Amino acid sequence: MTARKPSRKSPEPLEVPPAAQPVTTEVTEAAVDDAPPPAKRPRAKRATATRTASTKSAGTKAAGTKSVRSKAANTKATATAAPASASVSASVSAPVAAGVTAETPEAPEAAAGASSVTDGVPFPAVATPPRPRRGGGSKDALPATALADADRCRLLAGEHHAPHDVLGAHPAPGGVVVRVLRPFARAVTVLAEELRAELQSDGDGLFSGVLPMPAVPAAYRLLITYDDDETEVEDPYRFLPAIGDLDLHLIGEGRHEELWKALGAQPMEHQGVAGTRFTVWAPDARGVRVAGDFNFWDGAGSPMRSLGSTGVWELFLPGVGEGALYKYDICRPDGSRTLRADPMARQAEVPPATASVVTASHHMWQDADWMGQRADRPVHEAPFSVYEVHLPSWRPGLDYRQLAAQLPDYVRELGFTHVELMPVAEHPFGGSWGYQVTGFYAPTSRLGTPDDFRFLVDSLHQAGIGVLMDWVPAHFPRDEWALAEFDGRPLYEHSDPQRAAHPDWGTLEFDYGRKEVRNFLVANATYWCEEFHIDGLRVDAVASMLYLDYSREDGQWSPNEFGGRENLDAVAFLQEMNATVYRRNPGVVTIAEESTAWEGVTRATDQGGLGFGLKWNMGWMHDSLVYVSKEPVHRKYHHNEMTFSMVYAYSENYVLPISHDEVVHGKQALVSKMPGDWWQRRANHRAYLGFMWAHPGKQLLFMGQEFAQGAEWSEGHGPDWWLLDETYGASGDHRGVRTLVSDLNAVYNALPALWQRDTDPGGFSWIDGGAAEDNAFSFVRYDADGSPLVAVSHFSPVVRHDYRIGVPDGADAWVEVLNTDAARYGGGDVRNEEPLKLEAVPSHGRDGSIALTLPPLATVWLRPA
Numbered sequence: 001m002t003a004r005k006p007s008r009k010s011p012e013p014l015e016v017p018p019a020a021q022p023v024t025t026e027v028t029e030a031a032v033d034d035a036p037p038p039a040k041r042p043r044a045k046r047a048t049a050t051r052t053a054s055t056k057s058a059g060t061k062a063a064g065t066k067s068v069r070s071k072a073a074n075t076k077a078t079a080t081a082a083p084a085s086a087s088v089s090a091s092v093s094a095p096v097a098a099g100v101t102a103e104t105p106e107a108p109e110a111a112a113g114a115s116s117v118t119d120g121v122p123f124p125a126v127a128t129p130p131r132p133r134r135g136g137g138s139k140d141a142l143p144a145t146a147l148a149d150a151d152r153c154r155l156l157a158g159e160h161h162a163p164h165d166v167l168g169a170h171p172a173p174g175g176v177v178v179r180v181l182r183p184f185a186r187a188v189t190v191l192a193e194e195l196r197a198e199l200q201s202d203g204d205g206l207f208s209g210v211l212p213m214p215a216v217p218a219a220y221r222l223l224i225t226y227d228d229d230e231t232e233v234e235d236p237y238r239f240l241p242a243i244g245d246l247d248l249h250l251i252g253e254g255r256h257e258e259l260w261k262a263l264g265a266q267p268m269e270h271q272g273v274a275g276t277r278f279t280v281w282a283p284d285a286r287g288v289r290v291a292g293d294f295n296f297w298d299g300a301g302s303p304m305r306s307l308g309s310t311g312v313w314e315l316f317l318p319g320v321g322e323g324a325l326y327k328y329d330i331c332r333p334d335g336s337r338t339l340r341a342d343p344m345a346r347q348a349e350v351p352p353a354t355a356s357v358v359t360a361s362h363h364m365w366q367d368a369d370w371m372g373q374r375a376d377r378p379v380h381e382a383p384f385s386v387y388e389v390h391l392p393s394w395r396p397g398l399d400y401r402q403l404a405a406q407l408p409d410y411v412r413e414l415g416f417t418h419v420e421l422m423p424v425a426e427h428p429f430g431g432s433w434g435y436q437v438t439g440f441y442a443p444t445s446r447l448g449t450p451d452d453f454r455f456l457v458d459s460l461h462q463a464g465i466g467v468l469m470d471w472v473p474a475h476f477p478r479d480e481w482a483l484a485e486f487d488g489r490p491l492y493e494h495s496d497p498q499r500a501a502h503p504d505w506g507t508l509e510f511d512y513g514r515k516e517v518r519n520f521l522v523a524n525a526t527y528w529c530e531e532f533h534i535d536g537l538r539v540d541a542v543a544s545m546l547y548l549d550y551s552r553e554d555g556q557w558s559p560n561e562f563g564g565r566e567n568l569d570a571v572a573f574l575q576e577m578n579a580t581v582y583r584r585n586p587g588v589v590t591i592a593e594e595s596t597a598w599e600g601v602t603r604a605t606d607q608g609g610l611g612f613g614l615k616w617n618m619g620w621m622h623d624s625l626v627y628v629s630k631e632p633v634h635r636k637y638h639h640n641e642m643t644f645s646m647v648y649a650y651s652e653n654y655v656l657p658i659s660h661d662e663v664v665h666g667k668q669a670l671v672s673k674m675p676g677d678w679w680q681r682r683a684n685h686r687a688y689l690g691f692m693w694a695h696p697g698k699q700l701l702f703m704g705q706e707f708a709q710g711a712e713w714s715e716g717h718g719p720d721w722w723l724l725d726e727t728y729g730a731s732g733d734h735r736g737v738r739t740l741v742s743d744l745n746a747v748y749n750a751l752p753a754l755w756q757r758d759t760d761p762g763g764f765s766w767i768d769g770g771a772a773e774d775n776a777f778s779f780v781r782y783d784a785d786g787s788p789l790v791a792v793s794h795f796s797p798v799v800r801h802d803y804r805i806g807v808p809d810g811a812d813a814w815v816e817v818l819n820t821d822a823a824r825y826g827g828g829d830v831r832n833e834e835p836l837k838l839e840a841v842p843s844h845g846r847d848g849s850i851a852l853t854l855p856p857l858a859t860v861w862l863r864p865a
Helices: 029-034 149-156 245-253 368-373 400-404 407-414 450-462 515-531 542-546 568-584 618-628 632-647 678-694 731-750
Strands: 137-140 168-172 175-181 187-192 195-198 200-203 206-211 221-225 230-234 264-270 273-281 287-292 312-318 325-331 337-340 385-389 418-421 439-443 466-471 536-539 589-592 614-616 654-658 698-702 764-768 776-782 788-794 800-806 813-819 849-854 858-864
Touching (some): 368 450, 385 731, 400 407, 400 450, 418 536, 439 515, 618 632, 618 678, 678 776
Parallel strands (some): 137 195, 385 698, 418 466, 614 654
Antiparallel strands (some): 168 175, 187 195, 221 230, 287 325, 325 337, 764 776
8 A cells, every 4th residue: 555645624623621620518498499590591502513512502401302392402313213232241231220229129110121132123112101291290309419529520511420419319318319401401300200390400400300200201292392493301320331241341352243232323122212332441531421313412411431341431312313423522631521332332423523423224134035045255356457446536426326327337338356445444645545543333325325326236236246445453543533542542543652553644653562452453354244234354464563673773663572573462463353253244345465585474373374265465566566667678678577476476375466556646547557659559559458367366447457548547537438438539448458458367267277276386387488588477377176277468569479388188179269369349450360279299398289460569468279
């Protein structure tokens, strides 16, 4: 991966100094009566995703509200929730629900609706709590004992680790005490069973009172009165934790393979109420609150609770549904605050906006046939030719669903077996091409919703095309609203600044030695495979992960515990990731972009390897492009550039990549790298593709190169499709190259000799790898049954008649199956139209040989007649 610009900065995150400590006094009925009314609640317009939250922002109405008067402020939250998240545990966490203690056995109904979630299905409530009836006895609640100073101060400052212990309903002498935090409210009334009781104001948005009830009610609601409206809401602080103990245990161990089902924003039904469970890992935070468009980006009334030593914070907000925007308002260890997007968000706002979006999938997959058969044959023994695509610029302006109507047909017409999508995870700066990720669990919203992306993958599968995607676990950008120092200290990045800072890209490297970070990434890899049916992950920049001294000078890095330069934490992470992905997802392949000679990249993890299925052959790419860029008269001096790859061809399972990195930013498009006039450049281009498809290894070609686009690729405009327009005079030249690519794939898919033994040295044999003076290369490929295919690539601009090569025994004649000089490809149509008869003339160490005509700047494939 080449160095890329740092990602665009989003609007400044929330930065608030530690809250001043309020003065706490005991509140009496007389004091309440004499107190001045609360400050007038300002009218609030709908908050935007990039608005900076503040404790002084417009009124903090709760999510999931029911408007009582027509002047109720509009919120984005919906009351419709998706099915509950799949939680690993069937048990409920240890923290006690509001008002339910061991001392209140007479009120078991308080916990009757408690649910944890298992395999996507919530535990059914024992009894759905009845909706409290309106009316009944209406009275003021009795004064409650004043909240302890420490609790009050921490609650108002957003630093309380257990807000459910002080807010909500709890048993108390003389009844049930209810405390509510609603900044800017004028009054709060509790609606419970036959009781309607108004709480007393304690100042600073706190309300409390003692209800004359024998036990905590199974359900109650709050009627919140503001200056100009009233809103009826569920109390978030009456709910049990909506995440199970086993989930928390696995998170603590760093072994939660379905982490996305435990963390993040999960629409669900909990204790019979629809809403969204918010969970976030922030172990260094002094407090965490949820801010969103449902509370006007003021999280003061929505503090989360800490769940033990796991560092996980949780809050179930009733009434918040799909489409709601949110962030986490985090109090750092130094008391300052920051507003952060959710690291586990499954959807994000369209950049440059940066909020997370509550979402759930409703896509109905139609690719059962594809998913059922993709594991039938190991990928290294199967045809595998890849069309690399940058989705935003392939056809600029198309969204996921529009791409689904065009891309599968185009790729199927070209005959590629797979597409590889440049990173689709959310990223703030389009010029990074997706390689500086801020939303690791969210497909970029530039092109649509997560379900729209699922629809595209589904459409490709139904067309018989596999889907690979670039995955970027090597680094992340420093945007202050994302992962960098997420909870006030290095969390996802390494605590050592030298280990954290990536020297090439101005980004931060993950701390692979921290179990929770490793879990975040391992789960992310399998998330894309399981939630989006991705068939393979091409892992970006593996070399930068493997070496402690990568792009660092002496003194800028420290050796590992054995004195070496290997990053042992990264090695362990890659092994765990590969082992987990292959175990959980049969038929999926992982591919390493690794540019060094690291041994065992595609060796199994139980044999000490990294465990990848395939590896990009960067050496072949570099050497072969050096050769073809030379003038033919000079190529004989670089002949070994084309043959050296066979020295190590079977050391790993290779992909031969002509990727986006080779056709951008001054590197020239593939056809423009070639020497000579326009005819010769195109001929070289075609001959090179013929050599590439016949060489051992899989193939990858970046978009635009299939029709010999002459301009470098730019994410701003994508391929030059106008070159194929019939009204353009030279369109035939470009159409011819595209026809060649289609034929290369068709013959390739039909002849197992070209792919079945890619990783078996017995599947290849040189005929003549030393014909430097002729600028020619000839070799044989064999399938599992020994059936041969002969390939001859000729990189001189002259015709060679009666060019003799030795061929394998067993065939009396040989016929052309492909000739890149054919007229239909834009060539001179110098061909071997008749079968080439075997002659008893020894050549190249073989008893028999054939004499053929070699076209200029062309590759010819022959098979037994």
